[in-house]
Amino acid sequence: MNHYIIEKLESIEKMLKEQSLLKKEVLTSREAAIYLGLSLSYLYELVSLKKIPAYKPNGGKLYFKRKELYNWMLSKRKTSKYEMKEAVRQLSLTNGEESDCKSLDPGVPRFLTAAERINDEIKSDCKSLDPNTRRN
Numbered sequence: 342m343n344h345y346i347i348e349k350l351e352s353i354e355k356m357l358k359e360q361s362l363l364k365k366e367v368l369t370s371r372e373a374a375i376y377l378g379l380s381l382s383y384l385y386e387l388v389s390l391k392k393i394p395a396y397k398p399n400g401g402k403l404y405f406k407r408k409e410l411y412n413w414m415l416s417k418r419k420t421s422k423y424e425m426k427e428a429v430r431q432l433s434l435t436n437g438e439e440s441d442c443k444s445l446d447p448g449v450p451r452f453l454t455a456a457e458r459i460n461d462e463i464k465s466d467c468k469s470l471d472p473n474t475r476r477n
Contacts, residue, residue: 366407373405377414 362368362376374384385403387393394409 362407368405368407368410370403370405373403373410376407376410 358375362372365372368376370381370384374381377384379387384393388395388403393413394406396404396406398404
């Protein structure tokens with residue numbers, strides 16, 4: 342019974358510490374690692390590679406702005422295939438083209454870099470819908 346109570350108290354203490362991080366503007370290395378869900382050593386590696394914003398006043402401890410960490414976590418968003426296909430469709434409609442698979446033929450200029458990455462996949466999807474190219 343005592344063991345259960347101690348576990349619950351530790352769990353509550355951990356949650357309170359994590360919530361207090363959301364109120365602080367500047368975090369220590371340990372707090373930043375908890376906030377990001379990273380190990381302290383990996384956080385130090387990211388700092389040394391200059392992949393994460395950090396401050397080191399007077400060459401001492403590292404500090405981090407919570408808002409900058411939040412922005413860093415949400416950087417380099419990956420676009421979904423659905424979003425890319427929708428962008429191609431919208432661009433086709435904007436340019437007065439039909440929004441079908443024919444507009445993705447290699448002879449038609451492509452306008453979106455993101456769409457280019459999945460152009461082959463979209464074309465193969467279109468081929469699978471074409472009764473003349475279906476394999477049985």
